[in-house]
Amino acid sequence: MTASASPASPDSLASRASAALWRSPRLLLLLLLTPPLLWLGVVYVGSLAALLAQSFFSFDDFTAQVTYELTLSTYAELLSPANFDIIVRTVTMAALVTIASAILAFPIAYYAARYAKGRWKAFFYLGVMLPLWSSYLVKIYAWKMILSKEGIISWAADKLHLGWLLDAWLSLPVVGGNSLSVSATGTFLVFLYIWLPYMILPIQAALERVPSNLIEASYDLGGGPGKTFRHVLLPLAMPGVAAGSIFTFSLTLGDYIIPGIIGTSRLFIGQAVYTQQGTAGNIPLAAAFSVVPVVIMAFYLWGAKKQGAFDAL
Amino acid sequence: MRSDKHNRAPFPLTLAATGGLLFLHLPLLLIFAYAFTTEDKSFQWPPPGFTTRWLAVTWARPDVWQALTLSLQVAAIATAFALVLGTLCAAALSRARFFGQEAITLLVILPIALPGIVTGIALRSAFGMMGIPFSFWTIVLGHATFCIVVVYNNAVARFRRMSPSLVEASYDLGANGFQTFRHVILPNIGTALLAGGMLAFALSFDEVIVTTFTAGQQQTLPIWMLEELIRPHERPVTNVVAMAVVLVTLIPILGAYYLTRDGAETAGSGK
Numbered sequence: 372m373t374a375s376a377s378p379a380s381p382d383s384l385a386s387r388a389s390a391a392l393w394r395s396p397r398l399l400l401l402l403l404l405t406p407p408l409l410w411l412g413v414v415y416v417g418s419l420a421a422l423l424a425q426s427f428f429s430f431d432d433f434t435a436q437v438t439y440e441l442t443l444s445t446y447a448e449l450l451s452p453a454n455f456d457i458i459v460r461t462v463t464m465a466a467l468v469t470i471a472s473a474i475l476a477f478p479i480a481y482y483a484a485r486y487a488k489g490r491w492k493a494f495f496y497l498g499v500m501l502p503l504w505s506s507y508l509v510k511i512y513a514w515k516m517i518l519s520k521e522g523i524i525s526w527a528a529d530k531l532h533l534g535w536l537l538d539a540w541l542s543l544p545v546v547g548g549n550s551l552s553v554s555a556t557g558t559f560l561v562f563l564y565i566w567l568p569y570m571i572l573p574i575q576a577a578l579e580r581v582p583s584n585l586i587e588a589s590y591d592l593g594g595g596p597g598k599t600f601r602h603v604l605l606p607l608a609m610p611g612v613a614a615g616s617i618f619t620f621s622l623t624l625g626d627y628i629i630p631g632i633i634g635t636s637r638l639f640i641g642q643a644v645y646t647q648q649g650t651a652g653n654i655p656l657a658a659a660f661s662v663v664p665v666v667i668m669a670f671y672l673w674g675a676k677k678q679g680a681f682d683a684l
Numbered sequence: 685m686r687s688d689k690h691n692r693a694p695f696p697l698t699l700a701a702t703g704g705l706l707f708l709h710l711p712l713l714l715i716f717a718y719a720f721t722t723e724d725k726s727f728q729w730p731p732p733g734f735t736t737r738w739l740a741v742t743w744a745r746p747d748v749w750q751a752l753t754l755s756l757q758v759a760a761i762a763t764a765f766a767l768v769l770g771t772l773c774a775a776a777l778s779r780a781r782f783f784g785q786e787a788i789t790l791l792v793i794l795p796i797a798l799p800g801i802v803t804g805i806a807l808r809s810a811f812g813m814m815g816i817p818f819s820f821w822t823i824v825l826g827h828a829t830f831c832i833v834v835v836y837n838n839a840v841a842r843f844r845r846m847s848p849s850l851v852e853a854s855y856d857l858g859a860n861g862f863q864t865f866r867h868v869i870l871p872n873i874g875t876a877l878l879a880g881g882m883l884a885f886a887l888s889f890d891e892v893i894v895t896t897f898t899a900g901q902q903q904t905l906p907i908w909m910l911e912e913l914i915r916p917h918e919r920p921v922t923n924v925v926a927m928a929v930v931l932v933t934l935i936p937i938l939g940a941y942y943l944t945r946d947g948a949e950t951a952g953s954g955k
Binding site for chain 2: 384385386388389390392393396400403407408410411412414415416417418419421422425449460474475478480481482486492493495496497498499500501502504505506507508509510511512513514515516517519522523526564567568571596621622624625626627628630631640641644645654657658662664665666668683
């Protein structure tokens with residue numbers, strides 16, 4: 372026992388203060404919440420509100436000045452063909468990445484949830500956590516190495532005498548390019564790689580809650596592996612898939628670094644925000660652009676909530 | 685056992701799961717191979733030869749050390765802020781039920797739920813409007829904002845597992861609030877805070893999107909890396925730095941895992 376652990380004299384200031392707090396939990400709550408709320412509620416939400424406000428101003432292309440009059444013209448600009456293209460391209464990419472990651476994630480999550488025991492369970496857990504937490508830029512850098520013309524994929528394709536297949540794929544419009552590292556296929560692969568762990572963890576969490584006797588019951592009632600998957604596992608895993616898709620979808624929508632380093636010169640929403648606020652100095656358009664993923668995600672979350680995604684988080 | 689054969693994973697599932705894990709790990713292993721390649725102009729595979737020369741070259745680079753030092757300082761201070769604010773939030777929200785509670789929970793999660801670019805540009809324009817020059821502290825402010833949620837997640841899970849009668853017993857035995865915090869609450873939530881702090885540190889150390897908006901001339905290590913990715917100066921040095929970063933981030937992740945593995949909470953799920 373240290374001296375400070377001895378009962379405090381009831382008259383000391385500290386004791387009287389803590390007694391007052393014990394008697395009025397509301398006051399304690401207020402004291403606890405004031406510092407974080409000052410930070411998050413005032414500084415952070417204030418910044419977000421200021422950003423939102425900016426999107427209702429307009430930008431004069433001739434004077435390169437922001438006109439401080441309320442208008443919806445900046446939002447109208449989003450619908451111009453060039454800008455709308457950017458939005459469609461980003462949403463399509465986010466949807467494809469989400470679907471592909473759900474397909475890739477399912478077997479890993481299912482194996483880890485149902486078959487991995489003890490030591491293997493930890494192995495699977497760390498096997499997902501380590502790539503998840505490894506440096507984002509290092510992962511992109513690794514893919515720049517992999518996808519480059521002289522990199523490991525071209526090498527492997529040559530060794531397997533499949534070089535023609537790679538070339539044929541790269542000569543396709545939209546998905547192709549000079550090499551994988553400057554093609555939309557490359558962008559897709561990197562997005563898929565980087566966000567995949569965010570899909571695995573919630574699916575695994577959802578599958579952990581499926582009692583194994585449900586699966587046995589399905590087999591006993593004559594459902595084969597296909598039917599069991601279709602009618603038992605998949606419906607029960609859906610909240611997990613929905614929760615994971617929140618991450619994969621939202622992260623792809625807002626990313627501007629991956630398509631800038633690996634991909635074509637066609638812009639994504641994040642890159643549009645970045646160039647508008649940086650070199651162009653058009654803060655209103657940048658702000659309006661950044662509202663797009665927020666609005667899409669708000670609808671997405673609303674839909675995901677109906678799917679029960681928040682219980683699987 | 686009638687369903688014995690269903691307790692073994694079917695071969696296609698094993699294959700798919702193994703393939704998925706390989707897909708997640710091979711790119712990281714490649715980083716290690718490239719750190720020792722003799723080729724310095726391209727990403728040629730297989731490497732024509734291996735050398736340890738670039739380790740020494742990178743070691744002697746002052747810009748790498750400066751970026752690393754800045755990143756460590758920012759991460760340490762941002763983590764300290766996040767620990768205080770995240771623990772306060774967790775203490776307040778773990779048991780009490782009050783009006784607006786869900787709104788506050790949402791507020792804590794918001795910086796990580798919104799795309800980083802939105803947080804970044806919002807903070808940047810707010811700093812601009814208030815006339816705050818970009819500095820070390822604006823980077824810290826940005827990082828702490830999204831680190832709070834990691835600490836909060838770990839702390840709130842531990843607070844909920846802790847029996848409230850422990851605190852009541854401490855009061856009954858005559859301890860005041862501060863003694864109770866120091867001798868009863870802190871030892872109980874200590875490892876959760878350590879785990880949350882480690883993850884917050886790793887998150888801040890790696891952050892690049894918000895940092896590009898809230899940094900002035902300062903170069904954190906991710907910003908240095910980003911510069912090299914966009915305009916490569918010396919590829920072998922970048923290769924070595926990439927390997928070092930992978931090795932360094934292993935430590936907090938493994939640490940946080942060992943600290944929280946006994947509990948029901950999962951330290952880093954949902955970065």
